[in-house]
Amino acid sequence: MNIHFKYIEKYIKKTTVLTFIFIFTGVLLMMLTYSSCAVQGLNPSAKQKIMNSPQYQDGKFKGDVDALTMTAKDWITSTWRFLFEKNHQTPDGPLPVRQADLSFFNDRAKNQLNSTWLGHSSLMINMDGYRILTDPVFENRLTLMGPARFNKDFSIDPEELQDIDLVLISHDHYDHLSKASIQLLAPVTKLFIVPLAVGKRLVSWGIPENKIVELDWWEGCSPGAGLTITATPARHFSGRGVGDRNSTLWASYVMASSRFKIFYSGDSGYFPGFREIGDKFGPFDMTFLECGAYNEAWHFVHMFPEETVRAHLDLKGRVLHPIHWGTFNLSLHPWFDPMQRLTHAAGQNHIETATPMAGETIVYGKGDRGSSWWVKAGAGLSL
Numbered sequence: 001m002n003i004h005f006k007y008i009e010k011y012i013k014k015t016t017v018l019t020f021i022f023i024f025t026g027v028l029l030m031m032l033t034y035s036s037c038a039v040q041g042l043n044p045s046a047k048q049k050i051m052n053s054p055q056y057q058d059g060k061f062k063g064d065v066d067a068l069t070m071t072a073k074d075w076i077t078s079t080w081r082f083l084f085e086k087n088h089q090t091p092d093g094p095l096p097v098r099q100a101d102l103s104f105f106n107d108r109a110k111n112q113l114n115s116t117w118l119g120h121s122s123l124m125i126n127m128d129g130y131r132i133l134t135d136p137v138f139e140n141r142l143t144l145m146g147p148a149r150f151n152k153d154f155s156i157d158p159e160e161l162q163d164i165d166l167v168l169i170s171h172d173h174y175d176h177l178s179k180a181s182i183q184l185l186a187p188v189t190k191l192f193i194v195p196l197a198v199g200k201r202l203v204s205w206g207i208p209e210n211k212i213v214e215l216d217w218w219e220g221c222s223p224g225a226g227l228t229i230t231a232t233p234a235r236h237f238s239g240r241g242v243g244d245r246n247s248t249l250w251a252s253y254v255m256a257s258s259r260f261k262i263f264y265s266g267d268s269g270y271f272p273g274f275r276e277i278g279d280k281f282g283p284f285d286m287t288f289l290e291c292g293a294y295n296e297a298w299h300f301v302h303m304f305p306e307e308t309v310r311a312h313l314d315l316k317g318r319v320l321h322p323i324h325w326g327t328f329n330l331s332l333h334p335w336f337d338p339m340q341r342l343t344h345a346a347g348q349n350h351i352e353t354a355t356p357m358a359g360e361t362i363v364y365g366k367g368d369r370g371s372s373w374w375v376k377a378g379a380g381l382s383l
Helices: 002-032 044-051 072-084 102-106 179-188 199-204 273-281 305-315 337-348 373-379
Strands: 113-117 123-127 130-134 164-168 189-195 212-215 220-224 227-232 252-256 261-264 284-290 317-323 361-363
Touching: 102 113, 102 123, 102 361, 113 284, 113 317, 123 261, 164 179, 164 220, 179 189, 189 199, 189 220, 189 227, 199 212, 212 220, 212 227, 227 273, 252 273, 261 273, 273 305, 284 305, 305 317, 305 337, 317 337
Parallel strands: 130 164, 164 189, 189 212, 261 284, 284 317
Antiparallel strands: 113 123, 113 361, 123 130, 220 227, 227 252, 252 261
């Protein structure tokens, strides 16, 4: 009997190591392999726009620095810790969620700004009656074997969404660009605004080209009366598989109507670009800034919470609404660490924050801006 159990234990250990090697190798290939295929599959005018972009050099897109600078040792250590180290990266049970009240989003009246957080970086924004979605991801898992959503239930039935004015995509990573979600939204969406070269992905999924607008950094468009969308820089990277790293551009966005102005970061490490954006377009009524999935090993591509606060100050924002946290296990920190650190830093700097739970709507200038719900959800742990 003891021999039998020793065999099982040995088999489990061997399987665990093989799993680690398989995942690590796949991730390493995906992130470290470069490609020059960015302009394939695009119409001639789109290709020329990419070739003329200051961000496109030597067959790929580049930012102000090479943002992802992890060594092989960093990859091995991080992947092993991610798979086998327990540090409250995931909640003990499903996180609370509210069923979203779509009446806020559907209201066509002017002189209003409200946002509904759907988890991670997905937002429903009503800005002077315009209906805007950011990086919509409706699935429970990002990929077949990827991390599952912390919330047992989703806050809306996506099929109830109708007459969407804009879908904004910040970059093509799986936690921001979902094929299934895009295809579901296609029949009810007027326009998809994406960074350069991301349009080819949407076209390959059946989205008509006349519904897609590709923007370079500092380039804007006016999709409706009194509404402008401007793509602005971010410090990140792109890619969805082996061989396509940085084959598409990544971006943040400035959204301005006749009454309001907001900023959406997408994914970004902290960089001087926030101050430049603030100087050119600020002040902002609300900033929606990433705050999660950070680690010292990939510090240039995701901000620490204290840097999120600094970015908000650089942008000259009024209300700070953190995103990109509390939804998927994408790093090594406790799931609640972003909010504990951000709210502390925001308090020290006298910054108003909006911290809704998934499905909760924030109405700018009115009512509740959320609560410390993560503490009740099990984050009151002494670590």
